[in-house]
Structures are given as C-alpha cells and as structure tokens.
Amino acid sequence: MQGFRYEQRKKKRINRVLNVAISIVTILILFFAYQIFFGTTTSEVMTEEMTDEEETDFASEEKTIESEQEEVDTSETSESEIEPAVEDEDAIDNEETEEPASDGEWQPIGTEQAEFTPGFTEGSLNRLEMEQAVRYATGISQDNMILWRIENGGAPTRARGVISEKATPDLAYEVYIEWVDGQGWMPVEKNELEFNPYR
Structure with missing residues (x-):
C-alpha cells in the first residue's frame, strides 16, 4: 500500500487533464457533425470566407490538444517508471x-x-x-x-x-x-x- 494515496492524487490530476482534452475534442466533433448534417450551404460559404487568422486559430487549437495529450502520455510513462501502480492492498501482500x-x-x-x-x-x-x-x-x-x-x-x-x-x-x-x-x-x-x- 506504499504511496497509495499519493498515487490516487496523481491519477486524479491526470484524469482532469484527460477530461479537458476529451471535452475539447468532443466539442470539435459536435461542431463538424452539425456543419455536415445541418449547414451544408452555410458551411460552404464559411469555408470560402474563412480567413487566414481563423485557420491559424484552428491549427493552434489542434496543437494545444496534441500537446496536452503528449503531456499526459509523458506523465503516465514517468509515473510507471518511478513506482508501480498498486491496484489494491492484496497485490502488495501477494507480490x-x-x-x-x-x-x-x-x-x-x-x-x-x-x-x-x-x-x-x-x-x-x-x-x-x-x-x-x-x-x-x-x-x-x-x-x-x-x-x-x-x-x-x-x-x-x-x-x-x-x-x-x-x-x-x-x-x-x-x-x-x-x-x-x-x-x-x-x-x-x-x-x-x-x-x-x-x-
């Protein structure tokens, strides 16, 4: 049970980051699904009139999601290298x-x-x-x-x-x-x- 509470706090912090990333991706998916099914003519006009600035904002948002995902992956890897995850108390006794x-x-x-x-x-x-x-x-x-x-x-x-x-x-x-x-x-x-x- 060594570091059990500490491990739980780490998992909660990682879950928060993952939830933010998942929320952003979900919003983007819903936005594009709406455009495809309900706004074919509107989406065509918006696509033609999209400025370079809007394209840059969209690209930076995608990079932010990717960087957050990389941070989560890195933290999970480093945690698993530092100490093994303990799923329950019996696992300690039976190792x-x-x-x-x-x-x-x-x-x-x-x-x-x-x-x-x-x-x-x-x-x-x-x-x-x-x-x-x-x-x-x-x-x-x-x-x-x-x-x-x-x-x-x-x-x-x-x-x-x-x-x-x-x-x-x-x-x-x-x-x-x-x-x-x-x-x-x-x-x-x-x-x-x-x-x-x-x-």
Whole structure:
C-alpha cells in the first residue's frame, strides 16, 4: 500500500487533464457533425470566407490538444517508471518481491483502523498492519518471510520487529516502526543483525 494515496492524487490530476482534452475534442466533433448534417450551404460559404487568422486559430487549437495529450502520455510513462501502480492492498501482500523504499525515506503504510488500538494479538488488524510495515521496510514478501518477533518498541505507539527471508533465516533485520495518527504504521529504523537471536 506504499504511496497509495499519493498515487490516487496523481491519477486524479491526470484524469482532469484527460477530461479537458476529451471535452475539447468532443466539442470539435459536435461542431463538424452539425456543419455536415445541418449547414451544408452555410458551411460552404464559411469555408470560402474563412480567413487566414481563423485557420491559424484552428491549427493552434489542434496543437494545444496534441500537446496536452503528449503531456499526459509523458506523465503516465514517468509515473510507471518511478513506482508501480498498486491496484489494491492484496497485490502488495501477494507480490513475490516487494521493493523496499530507501532507508529513512519510508512513508506510513495507511490504515483501516477507525481508531488506533495498540496491541499485539495474533490476527488483529493492528498486528497485521505492523507486520506489513516491517515487510515494507525490508522488501521481503509475505510468502517469503519469517517474522521472528514483534514487540513493544518502548512506547504504545512504537514497535520493534525482527524478520528474515525463509531461505536465509540467519540474516535477520530489526525494524522499528511508529504509529502516525490517521496514516498507519511507518518504519523509522532498520538494522541488519549480526546474528539471529531467535534461531
């Protein structure tokens, strides 16, 4: 769910640009359809009397539409190169490999908790979101992880998790996460342990 809200804002901005471009094209189509079906004689006269200035305006309008479309295409390409689109939360959990954010550049993972309830009960929503935040910091997928420990990190809004990949259980990571109100758990520190104390 990394960058989910940020991705939504980007999509809304792109949709606005596309809607403007589509509206302009629709107006032009309706204008020409009207001329063809209802104004054959009028359109002939208008075509003959069209000045160079009007032709220039029409050409510049077409260029504006093309440039807007190119901007949308460019922004969509650059966004897809920066980070993959996340269609739903299950997609994150089921990916074979999760791309970790650079250390120290983590964002809150988001939350479905209406009101934050601290606790470590297995299967609880808070516990599942803590596990997701730990995976996000390390880039280890849910199918490929061993969560050795998740515990209080010194405050009700801070936790510590120890995680490793199944193939390399001795190579464990210690991840500290903190609760951000309304935004969910956010990794704040990741350390590679010299040995796995829980093996």
